[in-house]
Amino acid sequence: MNMQDPMIAAADLARMLGAPDLRVIDATWFGPGDPRSGRAAFLASHIPGAVFFDINEIADPTTDLPHMLPDPVMFSSRMRSLGLGDGHRFVVYDQTGVFAAARVWWMLRVMGAREVLVLDGGFPAWTAGHHPVEDGAVAPQERHFSARKRAELVRDYAQMRAHVAIGNATILDARPPARFSGAENEPRPGLRRGAMPGAINTPWTEVFAPDGRMKDAAALQAVFDGAEKAPTLIATCGSGVSACVLALALARLGRRDVAVYDGSWAEWGARAESPIVMRADD
Known part of the structure; x- marks a missing residue:
């Protein structure tokens, strides 16, 4: 992974897919007034092996402000349940291009992750390249995530x-x-x-x-x-x-x-x- 550039091309991700230390994250989120569901979009079709990261759920529960950054303890717990942990490289994408994937990229970096990239062009670029997709829920194996907040x-x-x-x-x-x-x-x-x-x-x-x-x-x-x-x-x-x-x-x-x-x-x-x-x- 080229860590100088925060973006990765779909063809490059396709070549890396299946690497034991790689984790792909679907961060799809739709703004206020949009009736679509990011989770529903993920369940309908996603990059093989991806897990769904809900920015509204992985958020500070003590405020009414939308999707605020949670504390490191909560973040670590949610990462563990998603099978995202220490020693992993992360690639984040959106179903509609690049939007909430940037938010998850930032959240992971704030919490100390070092190797985080965003799929350039998002899921549309992935499907345009005729790369494989799958549907349905996933059951990731838990993995410890050590959060170290970069204030x-x-x-x-x-x-x-x-x-x-x-x-x-x-x-x-x-x-x-x-x-x-x-x-x-x-x-x-x-x-x-x-x-x-x-x-x-x-x-x-x-x-x-x-x-x-x-x-x-x-x-x-x-x-x-x-x-x-x-x-x-x-x-x-x-x-x-x-x-x-x-x-x-x-x-x-x-x-x-x-x-x-x-x-x-x-x-x-x-x-x-x-x-x-x-x-x-x-």
Whole structure:
């Protein structure tokens, strides 16, 4: 596995499939308002040997915020039950391209996993290559996972308030432009419209080529327009999923130190004391 690039091509994964230390993870998740089920999609068809990782289930149970990072004890327990453990190499994918797979990639890295890649183009790229698939549930053998949290890859609300007040970080917001500007409502009810002061809108969809694969390094540099060189980079979005897509793309540019604001706009936009800028009338 080439650990310099966080992406792996479908053909390369196909050649590795069946290796005793390889574990493939289906991270399919559909956003608010989408009636589809990631688990149902997995059961209908998935890469052979894959296990299903539910970001809503493997999450902090003490908060109402969506799919927040759980503590290391809970994470280790859930990894063990999925047969994901120490000494394994991981490849994560989505049924619809690259979306929640980036979130699971980030979660695994936060919890200390070193060899984690994302399938470039996701399941569509896999099936387009006529690689094998299977259906139904799986029964993985338990494996111990030693979680060692890398706190530098996560930001909480208090830390973000400090960053915004001091202006000592470059904050990239992955939401669509209309939500970033405040022209459109958020898909989750009860959230204010707008953006964090000083944040830069970098829509997550911009990091992909028309075929659904991630853009190459030169094209990504054009997307980030120099922001990738900032000393401190933090990605945010609606609920901490597409922010991880930006972190993944920046990792392709060698920035493996990008932090993600876990609560993102689901938290920031819900709190009356959060400073917000409206750009819809700019």
